[in-house]
Amino acid sequence: xxxxxxxxxxxxxxxxxxxxxxxxxxxxxxxxxxxxxxxxKYLEAxxxxxxxxxRNNSEPRLIAALNPEPLARPIYSGKVSAGLSRxxxxxxxxxxxxxxxxxxxxxxxxxxxFYRVGKSYDSMIGVxxxxxxxxxxxxxxxxxxxxxxxxxxxxEEVVKRLYKWRDVIELRSENKEKNYPPIxxxxxxxxxxxxxxxxxxxxx
Numbered sequence: 594x595x596x597x598x599x600x601x602x603x604x605x606x607x608x609x610x611x612x613x614x615x616x617x618x619x620x621x622x623x624x625x626x627x628x629x630x631x632x633x634k635y636l637e638a639x640x641x642x643x644x645x646x647x648r649n650n651s652e653p654r655l656i657a658a659l660n661p662e663p664l665a666r667p668i669y670s671g672k673v674s675a676g677l678s679r680x681x682x683x684x685x686x687x688x689x690x691x692x693x694x695x696x697x698x699x700x701x702x703x704x705x706x707f708y709r710v711g712k713s714y715d716s717m718i719g720v721x722x723x724x725x726x727x728x729x730x731x732x733x734x735x736x737x738x739x740x741x742x743x744x745x746x747x748x749e750e751v752v753k754r755l756y757k758w759r760d761v762i763e764l765r766s767e768n769k770e771k772n773y774p775p776i777x778x779x780x781x782x783x784x785x786x787x788x789x790x791x792x793x794x795x796x797x
Contacts, residue, residue, distance in 0.1 A: 614640055631659055631660060634659050634702065655706065655707040657699045658695075661695045663695070664695065665691035665693040666691065667692075668690050668691065668692040698792050699729070700731065701731055701733050703733075704732045705729060705731055705732075706730050707727055707728065707729060707730070708728040708750065708752070709725065709726075709727055709728070710723070710724055710726045710728065710752060710793075711724065712725050714752075716753070716766035716767065716768050716771075716773050717741070717752055717766060717768065718767070718768055719766075719767035719768050720741065720767045722741070722752060722767075722793050723796075725796055726794060727793060727794040728752060728790050729790065729791050729793065729794075730743050730787060730790055730791070731789055731791045732788035734788065736788075738756055738757040739754065739755065739756070740754070740755050740790075741754055741789070742764075742786050742787070742790060743786070743787040743788055743790060744764055744787065745786075746776055746784075751776075752790060753765055754766075755786070756775070762778040762784060763777050764778075764784075
């Protein structure tokens, strides 16, 4: 999350009653030692999701499964030509490995959430993010200039390229044909970044 400076603390502001880090009452339970790490990971993801709902008044986000069932599928280890026709060796047809997309796309499951791009949103097609794309977003990555991020602007979640230089903070589109203007943040405004986009899956 990136926050620009804005107003000071207001008198009598903040919660009136003690609240846990999960935004609700908690209870003490015992869990088997063998699954302690998995439970902690689940609670971290739950905490992030609850914070997002509270902040944006939005629906819960899809969370990456912490321990998904392995689903390895054959992957052809040769190269697929996207240019001129060529004649590969017939032996390459049998050069196969296995790839599990869970391991390939999800690097930090507790911090990974999924977002869906709107069906008419074309502002990021220049970087291969098309309408209705599924975004894979990692909230544990610190957003830096040039990262593709999901941010909250006027209560709406948008996907843009983050640009930061000295006092300039902008969210930029990637559509050369329509050339959408950047969203510029000035002193007194707050920029909330939900996470960094690590991958996306388009539907064709």
